[in-house]
Amino acid sequence: MSKSNATTFSELKTALASTISNDRLIDDPLRTLAYGTDASFYRLIPGLVVRPENEEELQTVLAECRERKIPVTFRAAGTSLSGQAVTDSVLIQLRQGWRDHEILDDGQAIRLQPGVIGARANQLLAPFGRKIGPDPASINSCMIGGIAANNASGMCCGTAQNSYRTVRDLRVILADGTLLDTADPVSREAFLRSHAGLIAGLERLSAETRANKALAEKIRHKYRLKNTTGYALNSLVDFEDGIEILKHLMIGSEGTLGFLSTITYDSVSDEPCKAAALAFFPDMATTCRATIALKPSPVSAVELMDRAALRSVQDKPGMPETLRTLPDGAAALLIDVRGNDEAELVARMEEVQASLEGVRTLEPVAFTRETATYELYWKIRKGLFPAVGAIRETGTTVIIEDVAFPIERLDEGVQALTETFHRHGYAETILFGHALEGNLHFVFPQGFEKPGEVERYQGLMDEVAQLVGVEYGGSLKAEHGTGRNMAPYVELEWGSDAYALMWEIKALFDPENLLNPEVILSRNPTLHLENLKPLPAADDIIDKCIECGFCEPICPSTDLTLTPRQRIVIRRELARLEALGDQATDADNERMQQLEESYVYQGIDTCAATGLCATQCPVGIDTGEMVRQLRRERSVDKASLARRIGRHFSGATRVARGGLNAAGAARTVLGANLMEKMSVGARRLSGERLPQWSPALPKSAPIRVLGHLPGGGDNREKVVYLPSCATRIFGAAHDDDESRSVMEITLTLLDKAGYEVILPEMIGHLCCGMAFKSKGQYDEASHKARELNRELLMASQNGRYPVLCDTSPCTLQMQEHLDERLSLMEPVSFAHDHLLPRLTVTPLDERIAVHVTCSSTRMGLSEKFVTLARSCARDVVVPAEISCCGFAGDKGFNTPELNASALEGLAEQVVDCSAGYSNSRTCEIGLSQHGGIPYRSILSLLDRASQPAST
Template structure:
């Protein structure tokens, strides 16, 4: 129970913020309070803020009571800067408005837009934002700016500090400032004249101190995010320019960023990358120095150089797509991943040749070979971005993976890197590896650490003291180059910068936040042991997810991310439950289990798209299926067995129900039907009804079937055997009849499996945790398809992608099963005359299609059939999840909240799953149908 000032604060903000976005219970404060760092604090209150007005209310009420507050966006922060033991404000996924300049030269972004979303907005104009952290798909703009995050290519020239045009802020007392508005600046000057004068005076003192100015200038020639952006004090004269640039990299300790306006940068369409292998790390570092010098002298064009030491290469050599020769290298070979970009292909070729010539003096293990093939260089970069989590995946369970982030002057790179490796050996971190943005002298080093043992903590402290002295004093480098200071390096700021500069930073904090309520303990922290306190435990919970390091890369892919938990949240919760059980706190563990059901189990779509974003492929959907299985009662198990053994009867019942609902709808109309079913749902908890709900269907298995040398086994899923068209649909034919027509048009003889009505892939059972029943149906179907296909002689087509994916996972035979996209591309389109339609269309790749790696193939097929194809960038899993869309429609509503606006220009819409199409149709206003309808519409038999 909250008491005193916190209770008063909670009562006050509850007048303006919905109660379902304010959390004080242990489960939600724990999971929402976790970031990607190896620190943990448990907030007393977590608030999801939808907009800046709400944030202003929260800040004002906290300011009145001098209660500490911390701001959080994507939570990919690695240095402990986004955690709190007081009030944590999370920018919700509604905080995503943007404005793009007419000439595309700048873009204004609210804090909850991810870097990937920002770049998707700019992509068609060959523009992007400057910052490009490895976590860009999950990191949000608020955090990217607040940490001055950089990355692979942006270096020091295109980070947030250098590309900032203007900024909107909410100060510690709740005052708003928009540096793009003269009116706002005038009002701010009237209210906060002293703050601005103090900043100008601080800038003057700094400029007058020639020694300090020279130090600052030198420190920012390389990447540096350790402490406040002191370069603002010497780079700018205008007080608002000084203020806005001090905010960049301030980690929420000076103000809340409600909007950032970036000057956009060119994103050249032509790119080429090469993995270049050197005999040892010294040669690789020397090559980097040569490349950097040539780039600065404008002798070559190179956009990025990423170093991966031998241990880094070894950590990824077994990953899918990696070349076999990696396994043959000795223990010294080091790689540079080099990328160059150009506006024209001819220029690109010239640039790659110049880089090859420049490096000709070095002995390389393999010939230098640049590739401009998207799929090849994308793989290189995907592997590089996944190095940190990959190390975490192979650590001993219960230990923590730590990533440190330093930068060296380029002239010292070889010597400093060799010394860093010697420190690994001195302190026994034999598994530590090095990788990073070598062109900027910026390296990450990764190692595993046990924080459950005092001796191990002492070893870590001694190691960090040696590293900080080496980097900051001996080589005059940066202790944090791009990950931010946080709690991790706050104790070492004075060591790096010296007393005078540190005093300046303390003055900056006092000018902006005299009460010290904004993110205390971050950047300015006088506890010299801060980096050793509040360490996060990572207890064992389940083999399916134990390798997770809580990086948060999975979160944007999750359809429940805006309403309940994400995969990271689910794993954090299960770890805490397991920890409590391991120490005998069963009652508290049971309370968390019960609290977890809705957020963790019921609203998980088990789409497993999280595994596609996770660098080590963790499938949290599998964890949810496991937990659902654990909760099955004997009665539920008996019912599931009865349904599995009497499947045709079940389907008949479904048909009757669907036909009945459709009949009532036709009689009473949509408005009354919606009202009635909504009332029933509130009173009785019945499934949601939608006007896009299909009517019941009985398929015609006795169609005219012409004999042909081309044979195909057609397995219509149980959905396409029971669901026809809704009254909303513009199509007259059902999917089954449409598929038959396409196949016959292409000259196929169609074979249907025997006992078709009893057949099911098992997905309806497995998704609910009924493993035994799912396996039974899968075995039954596999044998039927083996028989129908003459032991795999004929291809097998299933008209539904999720069912196809389930068969791929479950079947043990090598019979080839196709879903509609690949079957059309491999067998159908070459047999037909295709005429593209002029109407713009949109497509939705199901989760299964994405996991099967056919999203791009779907786009290609659509482009064979239509002149304009729209692919909504912010729609991943639709959240319908079989029957979840009926029983937990809020999941579908949330997952598709951007669909209508991103498909507004489309006239026709297509997917490959009947249930997905129900939700897609409802939320878009379009009539979604199988891609087979489009193929049928635009094709004719070859003459």
């Protein structure tokens, strides 16, 4: 960044500081790099990142930028693939403040702010049997703002249910700061007066376009296909009213015409009965003929995957064995059929089967209605892009583009496209896509470092653009948005008349070209070859990452510091700077020092390191593991302390219980409010070194209860019970009606269910090792795991008896590191599988909340968790968008802001609940603190709702 630019951004920041708090005006080297990264292969670093929280703040930002002629770019989730969400100017990032929603007309419509994640919108509509029309593969992470701004479509929506077709109304803020609410007659009338020139200009362009028969017919042809290249010119032939034209032009405009602060969608039916089939064909030509045969049939989606795409996923768990034996040149269709009831589903499946008669398949087409298999098929399809990226050569990026052919020419188009790739040396390219729309994604690895690679890429893109856009009359961008990668080719596809029309539209909305310039329209013919993102080797754990951002919604630090993707971005930049060695300039060295210093807190200290991110990553990258390794490198000098604690663990837990007793006594004398204020002050004075006391800090656990075990009478079945170190330290909450510790509850419940309990020897000394591993003390973690393994094998008679641990994260740690002979179970799995059949359960007349811990999610226990809770209470709340609680063992004490940020909004969702239930005592402390209700072990709920089974 030049000195003059830096001064300009500094002045802007100062001007905005009177309206927007300083923590939402970001210009430090680490966060501008991290927050400026999207899923594309472009890299631009913003001069300033601004996080406005409402329309008024956003209008202020636009006004201040307009006064200084500073361009702005809007960013939602940053899953954009074509470079439309990167900038070296001002990045306006949507976080808190943009997630409101409202259900309208009994679910027939939904009003959404741009920060709502697409999957969350569908979750809100599910009780009405409805969903939003767009269904992009990234729907679990992308946000409504990006979905609408890119006119993203997806697998099932085609062209009939995309944002353009299903938008009802918008609230839009234009470049001059004016707000238009198309649903509000007063706003519309005021806008018609204040912006008469804009409306007249749009209506003039509409009339001229409709009068130009050749251009109008070309537009209609282009939008019979999926098409997001350039602006939505179909709005000029579909509508004559200026407001309607404006509304539909905003869809797919990629933030270049205005800011969408709210969008109202007409929802579509979400048919509940679903089935899917993987149909295999001997070659691509046959596959394309099958697609054409399926077009008139009642299918919801038909997804094409070529042999290379199938090869990239054939070794994933659960995939059909057939994938490994398919011949070269084979291809597959994932065929999805849905219905409102079983009879309709069966009839539609039969019709689909009939439509494929006479088409050669490699094996009979078989539909599955089994939920796990159905979801696996779709998970594989949605994860193809990142999965392919994961097998690329380290140091290369991955390119994805999506084109659309007229479906009647799909076969020859695919062949011509494949020949083009091979001619330019891209033999590793894979093809997949939405076959019914003739929409194909092509993905290939690309390095830009070696001589000639940029030129090779340019040659490929030039030929692809000519082939698809001109020779076949197709779309160069079918659904991913024009962005930077295709902006130089818009005129080639559309022709000079349509291209001039687009520039007129841009001039009407944004005459100073300040809204996301160089996106969609550009005079720069080599724009797509500039500012290419480096992806240097950094760490074996993360080198597969393509920075797609699928991991971000479930990360507890998303709204506090960095996400997994952003942690990887910074780690890669540090690796790049390290690799410069003697060639590094003073500026490089200074930048590296700044990044390293900031990364300690932003990247390492505020990572919960639970591994939850791996559950959302299509290639299973556990960024938490990378962070633990970095902690290990930073904590070498603490190894001896860790060893002493590990070797005297029983004493360490006694000290911890003594501390809790002392804190409880002080609480009695001083009161909770004064204790909290004193703790905050002491922590501040210590430079954040002292832990934060919490009003939810419980009493110490009465370890003596372990001396009262259920006996062995009546030939009871045996179970080994391992109280975790957390439950041996933390007892019941001070103000909770449930006054028993988790150990007391567990023993009571096991007795009620007729079990004889066995405790391992040296119970006070045992630990699974997670407390050490999370801090990077791997050696002591391994030592404690070996100790525990030995004792559990002895107690269980080498796995003869099941082992119950009362804390879910510890169980997962043990499952990953202990002897496979051990049958290790945590509270939910043991209660669901073993206790429920032995008890008579009467659901409590209560509304309760449950928190599914990270470890439960990773162990695949989410469904069992909710099922167990619903068997014990009449009304169960699973708070939306609350994933990892961020307590992470002791982070709730040592980095309490992580816990607070992760649980933002929890209290509002559980306000009517009598209590909450989970399966990790430390998580329950943080949940109680920020939920405003007591959180207890799920075993407490089962104990309260059950009686011994009648004989």
